[in-house]
Amino acid sequence: MQAEAGHLLPGALDPVGGFRDRFLKACWGEETDCTPVWFMRQAGRYLPEYRALRESWSLLEICRNPELAAVATLQPLRRADLDAAILFSDLTLPLLGMGVSLEVREEVGPVVDPPLRSPGDLKRLGSLDLEGIGFLAEAIRLLRGELQVPLIGFAGAPFTLASYMVEGVPSRDFARTRSLLLQDPGTWEGLMERLAEAVLEFLLFQIKAGVQAVQLFDTWAGVLSARDYAERVLPHLERIVRGLDGAGVPRILFATGSGHLLPLLGSLGAEVVSVDWRVPLDAAGRELGGRVRALQGNLDPAALAGPPEVAEERTLEVLRSAAELPGHVFNTGHGLLPWTPPENVSRVVELVHARTAGRRR
Amino acid sequence: MQAEAGHLLPGALDPVGGFRDRFLKACWGEETDCTPVWFMRQAGRYLPEYRALRESWSLLEICRNPELAAVATLQPLRRADLDAAILFSDLTLPLLGMGVSLEVREEVGPVVDPPLRSPGDLKRLGSLDLEGIGFLAEAIRLLRGELQVPLIGFAGAPFTLASYMVEGVPSRDFARTRSLLLQDPGTWEGLMERLAEAVLEFLLFQIKAGVQAVQLFDTWAGVLSARDYAERVLPHLERIVRGLDGAGVPRILFATGSGHLLPLLGSLGAEVVSVDWRVPLDAAGRELGGRVRALQGNLDPAALAGPPEVAEERTLEVLRSAAELPGHVFNTGHGLLPWTPPENVSRVVELVHARTAGRRR
Numbered sequence: 132m133q134a135e136a137g138h139l140l141p142g143a144l145d146p147v148g149g150f151r152d153r154f155l156k157a158c159w160g161e162e163t164d165c166t167p168v169w170f171m172r173q174a175g176r177y178l179p180e181y182r183a184l185r186e187s188w189s190l191l192e193i194c195r196n197p198e199l200a201a202v203a204t205l206q207p208l209r210r211a212d213l214d215a216a217i218l219f220s221d222l223t224l225p226l227l228g229m230g231v232s233l234e235v236r237e238e239v240g241p242v243v244d245p246p247l248r249s250p251g252d253l254k255r256l257g258s259l260d261l262e263g264i265g266f267l268a269e270a271i272r273l274l275r276g277e278l279q280v281p282l283i284g285f286a287g288a289p290f291t292l293a294s295y296m297v298e299g300v301p302s303r304d305f306a307r308t309r310s311l312l313l314q315d316p317g318t319w320e321g322l323m324e325r326l327a328e329a330v331l332e333f334l335l336f337q338i339k340a341g342v343q344a345v346q347l348f349d350t351w352a353g354v355l356s357a358r359d360y361a362e363r364v365l366p367h368l369e370r371i372v373r374g375l376d377g378a379g380v381p382r383i384l385f386a387t388g389s390g391h392l393l394p395l396l397g398s399l400g401a402e403v404v405s406v407d408w409r410v411p412l413d414a415a416g417r418e419l420g421g422r423v424r425a426l427q428g429n430l431d432p433a434a435l436a437g438p439p440e441v442a443e444e445r446t447l448e449v450l451r452s453a454a455e456l457p458g459h460v461f462n463t464g465h466g467l468l469p470w471t472p473p474e475n476v477s478r479v480v481e482l483v484h485a486r487t488a489g490r491r492r
Numbered sequence: 493m494q495a496e497a498g499h500l501l502p503g504a505l506d507p508v509g510g511f512r513d514r515f516l517k518a519c520w521g522e523e524t525d526c527t528p529v530w531f532m533r534q535a536g537r538y539l540p541e542y543r544a545l546r547e548s549w550s551l552l553e554i555c556r557n558p559e560l561a562a563v564a565t566l567q568p569l570r571r572a573d574l575d576a577a578i579l580f581s582d583l584t585l586p587l588l589g590m591g592v593s594l595e596v597r598e599e600v601g602p603v604v605d606p607p608l609r610s611p612g613d614l615k616r617l618g619s620l621d622l623e624g625i626g627f628l629a630e631a632i633r634l635l636r637g638e639l640q641v642p643l644i645g646f647a648g649a650p651f652t653l654a655s656y657m658v659e660g661v662p663s664r665d666f667a668r669t670r671s672l673l674l675q676d677p678g679t680w681e682g683l684m685e686r687l688a689e690a691v692l693e694f695l696l697f698q699i700k701a702g703v704q705a706v707q708l709f710d711t712w713a714g715v716l717s718a719r720d721y722a723e724r725v726l727p728h729l730e731r732i733v734r735g736l737d738g739a740g741v742p743r744i745l746f747a748t749g750s751g752h753l754l755p756l757l758g759s760l761g762a763e764v765v766s767v768d769w770r771v772p773l774d775a776a777g778r779e780l781g782g783r784v785r786a787l788q789g790n791l792d793p794a795a796l797a798g799p800p801e802v803a804e805e806r807t808l809e810v811l812r813s814a815a816e817l818p819g820h821v822f823n824t825g826h827g828l829l830p831w832t833p834p835e836n837v838s839r840v841v842e843l844v845h846a847r848t849a850g851r852r853r
Contacts, residue, residue, distance in 0.1 A: 240664075301664060302664075303601075303662060303663075303664055304748075304826065306793065306794060306829050309792065309794035310794045310797050310798065310829065310831065312794070313792075313794050313795055313798040313799075313802050314797075314798045314799060314802070353749065353770070354749075354770075355770070356769055356770050356771075356772075356792065357770075357772075359792075387665075388714065388715075388749050390751055390752050391751050391770050391771055408717055409714070409715075409716070409717050409718075409752050410717075410752055411717075411718075431670065431674075431717065431720075432667065433667055433670035433671045433673070433674050434674055436671050436675075437671065437674040437675045438674075438675060441674050441675070465665065468667050468671065470671065
């Protein structure tokens with residue numbers, strides 16, 4: 132199968148080193164030779180070769196074409212010594228798989244028109260059509276044949292997917308979503324149940340196809356109070372995390388602006404919680420109370436996009452704050468910004484590896 | 493002066509009760525007969541009479557016309573037994589007063605075109621033209637003649653004003669602003685200095701004209717880490733707070749998503765910190781460490797917009813979490829939502845007054 136994609140994937144990745152598992156080991160809280168590094172949106176618009184792809188294809192066209200998705204996934208690994216690949220995809224894919232009419236607009240985000248606002252709108256949500264997402268399995272198969280590092284699969288978490296559906300257009304405070312949650316608990320629960328079921332199936336599908344870790348993006352969960360998150364969101368997340376119990380892959384939970392939710396996120400049984408740039412990792416570790424195997428994060432993507440000396444200084448700050456953690460996967464606190472210089476990325480990867488080499492975890 | 497505006501302001505406000513100062517007393521941490529209540533955006537689109545105004549005038553036209561601004565300011569006080577009025581205005585007014593070309597789009601927010609991105613763009617920021625904002629003084633004069641409760645003036649804080657200028661269009665993560673702050677500290681400092689100077693002058697102008705308290709809206713400050721906020725924002729906020737030292741009016745600081753910034757916000761010497769809905773008031777009080785006279789907040793605006801029983805139950809929850817605070821001004825955690833039923837607002841005001849009457853603060 133390597134041959135099939137060979138014309139699109141010139142040059143082997145790490146042809147002599149063999150499989151490098153330090154990312155998976157860190158997720159399980161095991162000792163590693165150095166701290167592993169990957170970045171959210173490491174495949175994307177900051178890379179000229181990705182922008183070149185985008186001249187011919189839309190984001191969703193790339194997601195849906197296994198060879199293109201594989202190419203996009205591999206692009207950052209040709210430039211930087213990253214310890215994991217993340218399947219090129221979009222966190223709204225489960226919605227598309229459920230028949231939601233959705234468009235991902237560049238620099239805007241997902242647009243759902245008309246938005247979901249009333250109980251009747253739930254009818255627009257079908258169950259996940261696994262045949263319709265066969266392209267993912269094919270992309271995963273192609274990538275596993277090429278990669279010498281673990282491949283991460285992912286999905287948006289139910290709250291974040293619901294927020295896209297309810298708001299319709301990108302929002303700063305997700306007020307309509309928060310209103311629906313309080314105003315119409317029946318519709319909210321119906322929506323969350325369907326989404327949780329679809330997200331679980333979606334992740335199991337990716338695991339069966341070969342991904343070696345999964346990340347749940349509850350990107351906008353931080354707009355909720357701990358009470359609402361605990362009462363109206365957590366049970367659905369828990370169902371997904373529990374549903375992956377026997378799957379044998381580490382589970383990573385991610386949310387931004389979620390300092391006040393960390394004790395809840397730590398309670399679910401996921402191996403890793405990914406922390407944004409607002410809260411230092413040592414403080415986050417205390418909030419999580421030792422209930423995770425590792426923390427992931429949390430360089431400010433704006434620092435990584437900044438002058439090299441700022442990127443380096445902030446990287447060292449993250450490493451210092453991670454010194455006492457059970458395990459650490461170095462990452463940014465959110466996705467890479469489109470104006471990130473690719474050189475900064477490879478530089479920071481090297482710096483993390485060099486500074487943590489031989490440090491016993 | 494009451495006569496002048498009389499035709500626009502039918503019916504006196506609280507004609508027999510005299511001036512009601514419980515809001516100011518609470519801000520200073522003094523004992524009150526019950527907990528005072530006002531709401532951010534208590535004048536606005538949830539009121540049919542405000543929407544009627546907006547059929548004929550734009551938001552900025554209303555702000556700039558003293559009689560219309562007075563009418564809009566008073567509208568909510570005719571419906572609910574509120575303990576303070578807030579001048580109908582927009583937090584971007586200082587930018588307009590500095591010559592920035594800015595448009596406030598309904599349901600979108602401030603749009604600055606072209607945005608500020610480079611050192612040369614600083615030239616577009618003049619100093620505050622006090623003659624150009626004379627309409628504010630006239631609106632304040634009209635209102636002081638009518639009101640039997642304190643009048644609050646306000647402005648956007650420098651970071652939030654800067655974020656509007658740098659982003660150009662509303663943003664969820666303010667990544668360009670965070671990037672500029674790290675990438676070009678010189679431009680950032682120049683921008684913040686000019687904004688801090690203008691905001692201070694703007695607030696002093698309102699105080700001289702008669703407002704009896706001021707609120708600084710650092711609405712989007714929560715996107716920054718504590719380190720960046722402390723290093724690149726706080727000194728400018730401090731300059732404003734210190735510059736108001738002798739003015740004799742309480743100073744309220746507000747920011748959303750700022751749980752991790754509370755110790756910093758508490759360090760400035762402002763009398764009141766206004767907390768959003770994410771963090772319970774008792775926890776926020778502990779973070780502030782007893783360095784403020786009162787906390788303001790923090791009912792979720794989505795709860796106030798919800799079914800009456802949800803609004804009431806959440807109101808009681810806020811009162812419970814405020815029981816041990818030094819002082820408490822009841823408010824929402826952010827502005828009222830356009831779909832808030834006006835009946836909920838008056839109901840919650842009554843509930844807060846009734847439940848806290850006679851409780852010694």
